[in-house]
Amino acid sequence: MPLPELADVVVAGGGHAGLCAAITAAEQGRQVYLLERAPAVMRGGNTRHTRNLRVMHDGPVAGLTGSYSEAEFWADLHRVTAGNTNEPLARLVIRESKPLLDWLENHGVHFQPSLRGTLNLSHSNAFFLGGGCALSNTLYQAAEQAGVQIVYECRVTSVSMEGHRCTHVSGQFEGADFTLAANAFVMCSGGFQANAAWMREAWGEAADNFLIRGTPYNEGDVLRALMQQGAATTGDPTQCHAVAIDARAPKYDGGIVSRLDCVPYSIVVNRQGERFYDEGEDFWPKRYAIWGRLVAAQPEQIGYAIIDSKVTEHFMPSVFPAITAESIPALAEQLELPIETLNTTVQQFNQAVQPGEYHPQQLDDCRTVGLTPNKTHWALPIDTPPFYAYPLRPGITFTYLGLMVDSTARVQLSDGNACTNLFAAGEIMAGNILGQGYCAGTGMTIGGVFGRIAGAQAACLPS
């Protein structure tokens, strides 16, 4: 598809937020160009790997059970971010989440009851039938139907501003440079987590040991270009959605199957063979998002979850086979951990385990005493061979350093003014709401809500 020189609306990035923006603007009669960096088969950014969005609702709808009020949603968000959030924008996302759900259903997206193993999310998160790739397929179809011109393998690398107005974007398309002017621009091109150099700037050499769970295309080109043009940012470059995943996952795009759900039933040791955090603090879905940072803080950014044969059936199966040995020293040898230390760690742990009634699906009373740190639930002695280990590394989903926006999704400038025709939605601005921490499905809600706001705002600008 040849690119024109001028469009009504240009949307950079074809994930959930970009699709919501492009469809909304096109349905208001605008000629919209959606520039997606990936080829068609890998389109959709991190949306490919998602599976649900968090929705406030009054009663059962779209596979959701019960209800989830604004107050509950806000309390959850406030808790996980430790108040590090923009309350008006957060409440806007919460209130617009149900209309977003209805809008998605009207555009052909199907939902299903929450997946097995995620029942604790059944009242708050609506699950896409088939996951995020299916959602994005449906939205791409809706976009085509609405007349959006979709341009694949088109990379936006710079943004030109005149005062508070964005004039054009440029980058590479079909092996050549392009420049595209438009009446309005919506930036939905994600964070910078796949940009190894930028990650190293933020994290130092530790970043080399991080795995990127999602798309390899989110290198933060647009984010950096706008920062250079004086856009105001929010958040800290080291803040991100980071979970502990299997260290054997691919560097990029490993997605959901690289998760390890065994941590609460295990002890996790570092390279020195020592424990460093309460593995049984809470249910895994409530804790997995802190473990990325915990492992990132360990030497060489690696951890090892160790279990025995009593608990192998109590968590979701993993895609990579466990490393197996008949004794703890043999396991230490395979993992290349200090044998003596690991042996001592396990023995001390086993001696500290208190009698209790083990319930893998409840916060039970199996715990340790006298250890630093203690394990507060699901603590059983690790004494029944064979023993198993899974290596853990930080898996980065997306970075939180983002463009500061207002409630119209307008990009804010560091001089205190707002851009007149430049909007942002999705992970590129999620940091406005997620200053730190995470609760499942929030990213997709932010992307969809702000995508629709940005698309509507872009469409109603006078040309």
Place this chain on the structure above:
Amino acid sequence: MSAELIASTRATEEAERLLTICNACRYCEGYCPVFPAMTEHRSFDASTVYYLANLCHQCTACYHACQYKPPHQFDVNLPPVFSAIRAQTFAEFVWPAAAAPLFRHNGRFAAIVVTLTVVLLSLAMNLWTAPGTLASSHTGPGAFYAVLPHSWMAGIAGVIVLFGMASVLVSSIRFAHHCGLTRRHLLSPAHWRATITAVATLQYLGGGHGDGCHNEDTHNSNLRRHFHQFTMWGFGLCFLATATAAVYELWLGRLSPFPYFSLPVLFGTSGGVGLVIGTGGLLWLKRRAHPQALPQDASNLDNALLVQLMLVSVSGLLLLALRESSAMPWLLIIHLGLVYGFFVTLPFSKFVHGLYRTLALLRYGPGLLQQP
């Protein structure tokens, strides 16, 4: 190890690899029974793989929804692997076992058998009928038997059909046993209810939401479901036509050809038309199918069955239309030759997928899916 065994081992190993990935993901849980059934397992031996492959309706929703489909390095594409494994199960459990290789070159096998039955029947008729019989019209009750005596027509059919029934029965029992179908499943009304609903409505070609499955791209369409319905119910109606015709002839003393508005002709005509629409539609969809998710090279079995059903129904409808003319004797011979050929190949054709699918669904039962 034979080439076939190596190929089959590879398909099973590939399925195990893919299912290990799928079982850690589970995003497709809402599409069809394959994925909920998968979650009952943590590892995948051959019999589990056979069971899951025969639950698969090849709707390809899982391919299009997959974030790990090629070119992702995990290279996940279940439908063609399951298709290959289904063909393998047909060969592995077929009785007599010596017939297993017939599934490998199924199109060629069907073509040879059908050519033989038509040619042999033509030659025999040319030799044994009175001069002029095949060139003139015959009308009124018993007209067909003026060409081929009833005892011969029914006798040949009887031998072929009885053998076919015995073969598919033994093959199905072997499959059922291997894939873990037990007395508990067979005696459960809930399992039968779920299975009958799933088979009668082809529920799992609905895409998990009822809007249909994928063919050439990610658009949902119930076309495949509807064409398959035409084929399945068309076949059923033709079977019913034959059964009512037998009742008319054996118990009511009425001889074919029957009037246009008699039950056998009404069933047969609607069944034949259904088969033409259904098989034609399915063949048309296959030509347009997505090249990765529904590759053509795996469809030898499908084409052999669809083309045979189409030939049988077209020849039957022609025979009905021209039964008063002098073309009737040759049309009858060709139609009978095609029908005989069809039933000879039936136990060694894609036809058995219906039985294996039903048995797999019976084991699955009501499962965990609530679907439209």
